[in-house]
Amino acid sequence: MKYIMLLTALVLSAPVLSADKEAGEAKSATCAACHGSKGISAIPMYPNLAGQKEAYLAIALKAYRDGTRKNMVMGPMAKPLSDEDIANLAAYYASLDPRGE
Secondary structure (H helix, E strand, O other): OHHHHHHHHHHHHOOOOOOOHHHHHHHOOOOHHHHOOOOOOOOOOOOOOOOOOHHHHHHHHHHHHHOOOOOOOHHHHHOOOOHHHHHHHHHHHHHOOOOOO
């Protein structure tokens, strides 16, 4: 059991290698309402996504989608995302400058 948990953690934390940043940018139009067009939120209660670590973003989105991480806004937003969508969004936001430039 311990080895299964370790293997799962390694797989989930592995960087996404085949993600398409351009597809992520196209998919991010809905995200921009809360997280800003360049991943910098103008609304204090929503986090900035620009420059976040790619693996963290992917894990968080999958957790929202699967219901293991609860948020009444993000749950429904993440529910229809495929693994590919999540990888692309994570790659896109990770590539952005956290200063918003």
